[in-house]
Amino acid sequence: MFDKYIESENLNLVEEKFLQLCLKTFDLILQNETFKSFAEVESMNEKPSIFFDDFTIVDFWNMPHDALGFQAVCSPKYDEDNDEDYLEIADKNMAVINIKGNVSSIKDIYDICEPEISILSALVTIPHEMIHVLQWIKETKGKTPIEMFDSSSKGELVFDDIFNNIEKKEKSFTLPSSENRKFANSEDFAENTGRKIIDQIEDKICSSSEYLSFVESFNLSLKTKVKLR
Ligand SMILES: [Zn+2]
Numbered sequence: 001m002f003d004k005y006i007e008s009e010n011l012n013l014v015e016e017k018f019l020q021l022c023l024k025t026f027d028l029i030l031q032n033e034t035f036k037s038f039a040e041v042e043s044m045n046e047k048p049s050i051f052f053d054d055f056t057i058v059d060f061w062n063m064p065h066d067a068l069g070f071q072a073v074c075s076p077k078y079d080e081d082n083d084e085d086y087l088e089i090a091d092k093n094m095a096v097i098n099i100k101g102n103v104s105s106i107k108d109i110y111d112i113c114e115p116e117i118s119i120l121s122a123l124v125t126i127p128h129e130m131i132h133v134l135q136w137i138k139e140t141k142g143k144t145p146i147e148m149f150d151s152s153s154k155g156e157l158v159f160d161d162i163f164n165n166i167e168k169k170e171k172s173f174t175l176p177s178s179e180n181r182k183f184a185n186s187e188d189f190a191e192n193t194g195r196k197i198i199d200q201i202e203d204k205i206c207s208s209s210e211y212l213s214f215v216e217s218f219n220l221s222l223k224t225k226v227k228l229r
Pocket residue numbers: 128132187190
């Protein structure tokens with residue numbers, strides 16, 4: 001369940017430590033019962049993928065640098081050689097975790113809440129995005145975005161249909177949400193389930209050497225910055 005890929009060339013030391021904490025958390029998620037029960041899927045052509053990324057994949061999919069994570073499906077692109085627009089469509093079911101974006105998000109709230117809370121809420125990104133990919137797999141019977149696109153005559157509208165169906169399915173699980181949030185139900189489900197999983201493995205995360213090592217280097221980087229000013 002979930003092949004893991006790492007793009008880490010452009011990470012600094014603190015981000016590298018956060019990557020190690022993410023990988024530890026990812027292993028704990030795979031053993032978590034709440035996750036396992038949601039991850040039971042009948043059919044799958046190939047394993048989904050999770051990318052821990054240093055902006056390489058974020059840039060490839062034209063996502064903003066402050067996106068914490070995303071499920072890669074499709075993105076409009078421009079081909080400079082042939083001067084034409086085209087649609088890049090994922091040939092894998094894939095979740096992307098933006099390591100640099102998450103470290104920035106921790107920095108943003110580190111002072112205003114408990115350090116532990118800011119780190120754990122960044123780590124929720126991992127199960128959150130994995131759940132989105134599993135929602136897709138359940139809806140498409142394991143097909144990838146490119147497979148869904150090729151087997152439909154609707155073009156990229158096929159993706160809207162899939163996300164709308166997921167949205168309808170998740171309705172029964174979640175609290176009533178504001179009407180104008182188009183994907184409020186699937187978002188709430190991914191976020192609430194992600195939080196529940198992280199809550200359940202919180203003790204294991206916070207007592208891990210990866211967590212302690214990240215906190216140490218993160219605090220050191222904060223101190224260094226203050227000195228430089
Ligand atoms: Zn989401």
